[in-house]
Amino acid sequence: MGVFSLWVVLGSPFAHADSDADKPSAVDRGRQALTSRSFLKPEWSLEIYEKVAELWGEDAPDPEADPEGYALAFARRYGLHPAPFPNDNLPMGLKRSTDPSTGRQGLQVDCLVCHGGSIGGQSFVGLGNSQLDMIGLYQDFFQADGRPIFFTGFTVNTVRGAVNAGQMAAVLISLRKPDLSRRLFPVLHGSKFPETDVPAWWNIKYKDTTYYDGRTDARSVRSNMQFMLGEKTREQFEELEPTFADILAYLNSIEAPEYPFPIDSELASRGRSIFQNQCAKCHGSYGDEPSYPNLIIELDRIGTDPARALAPSDLLVSHYNSTWFGEESPVDEVMTGYQAPPLEGVWATAPYLHNGSVPTLDHLLDSSSRPDRFRRPPSTDFKHYDTDRVGWRVEVLDPVSPEAANRDQDRSIFDASRYGLGNQGHTFGDGLSPSERRAVIEYLKTL
Structure with missing residues (x-):
């Protein structure tokens, strides 16, 4: 066979290389899908973005x-925060959406309502949104749309920056059978999830397991799709699975800001030396040869608020694992505690602990200094950022009774007496001297 014949049969290597180069990578496809597509039908009309201002009073621009x-x-x-990508002049987390069955256009929230944040005036995909008031947004949007007041039957958030994604997912999966067809009555699984902080996506790449309790495989594509259980069918989930595999590839490509x-x-x-001796065993090593141990720390050892770790009931885990979602990556049936997270970009992820109960790294490393009740700053501008303690400057408030805290409608106030928001535990820094603590905090700025 001649050279020309081989060229025809096998194809030109140069043409093949060019065509491969022209194809978008999984990361590129995932970025495009996450930032430009809406995967749910519109919940509200397009006009709601402006109409909602009627509820604000006379001072609304x-x-x-x-x-x-x-x-x-x-x-x-x-x-919400400005979108660092084209988004129809909407903030990150709101998306134009079209109902494919009717053609009706409107607005819907997407993943970035929680996982899109900003710090110092710059927005980042994958930075947890420490300012989000999810229940405030939903209540105002439904009221402005002339619909019944939004009601979930569980706490969505009592404080800005926290969200109860766990209970949302638990409710949605309880309404489906193992084959994902709809149930007439929900599975009464008895789980009670608390609101939690939103972790940074840029650390997913280092982890074998995900979520705060470390009971789900970090490579799981389907677990990232469960928030579409409100409307998608089994066939639609299967059709979208390759797209969400691309999205996961994109999430694994995100880097922390310096x-x-x-x-x-x-x-x-x-x-760094102190960190290597006292912290790296759980949180990993960084630099030229990084390593991360993927440890899940027992509750009695970590000592932090146990509500999130204890939230999934055995019945919920069993039901989830029996469905299409659990076929790929079943949730570990054994509860251990909390996963010690990687610390890349930790400077940008205040407040700290899984429930956002600790304003700064200095408070984290000195448990006796943690305020039980404080007002979070009104924005993520650097004027509210503490470069010495690393985290947010907060207004410390006097404690009130748990009953009064639960009645408080000011969602800028964090109160550690509320369910799941305790600020205890992680006392491993208490033995450091003030100078050692300052040195460790300075090193953490470099990650």
Whole structure:
């Protein structure tokens, strides 16, 4: 066979290389899918973005005369952030959506309502949204749309920046049979999830298991799809699975932002040695040869609020594992405690612990200093950022009774007496001297 014949049969290697180069990678496809597509039908009309201002009072900026002022007021009211990608002039987390069966257009929330945040005026896909007021947004949108007040039967959030994604997922899966057909009556699984902080996506790549309790395989594609259980069929889930595999590839490509302020390199070097001796066993090592141990720490050892770890009942886990979601990556039936997270970009992820109960790294490493009740800052601008303690400057408030805390409608206030929001535990830094603690914090700025 001649050279020309081989060229025809096998194809030109140069043409093949060019065609492969032209094909978008899984990461590129995933980025495009996450940032440009809406996977759910519209929940509200397109007009709701402007109409909701009627509930704010006379001081609301005019959305037509002052669109920039209105966008800022809207973002501050609900804790949303500018999208760092084209998004129809909507903040990150809101998306235009079309009902494929009717062609009706409207608005819907997407993953980035929780997993899109900002710090120092810059927005990041994958940074947990520490400002989000999910229940405030839903209540206002439903009221402005002339519909019954939004009611879930469980706490969505009592404080900005926290969200009860666990209970949302538990409710949705309880309404499906193992084959994902709909049930007439929900599975009464008895689980009670608390609201939690939103973790950073850029650390997923380091983990073998995911979620705070480390009971789900981090490579699971289907577990990231469960929030579409409100409307998708089994066939639709199967059709979308390759797209969500691409999205997971994109999530695994996200890198943490670098600390934007000066770092004392000599102090950080000292802190690195202390960290390696006292923290790396659980949280991993960083630098030229990074390693992460993927440890799940027993509840009695970590000592942090146990509500999230104890939330999934055996019946819920069994039911989940019996469905299409559990076929791929079943949830571990054994509860151990909490996964010690990787710490890349930890400077940007305040407040700390799984429930966001600790304002700064200094408070984290000195448990006696943690405030039980405080007001979170009104934005993630750097004027509210504490570069010494690393985290958010907060207004410490006097404690109140748990009953009064539960009645408090000011969702800028964090109260550790509420269910699942205890600020105890992780006392491993208490034995450090003040100078050692300062050195460790300086080193953590470099991650």
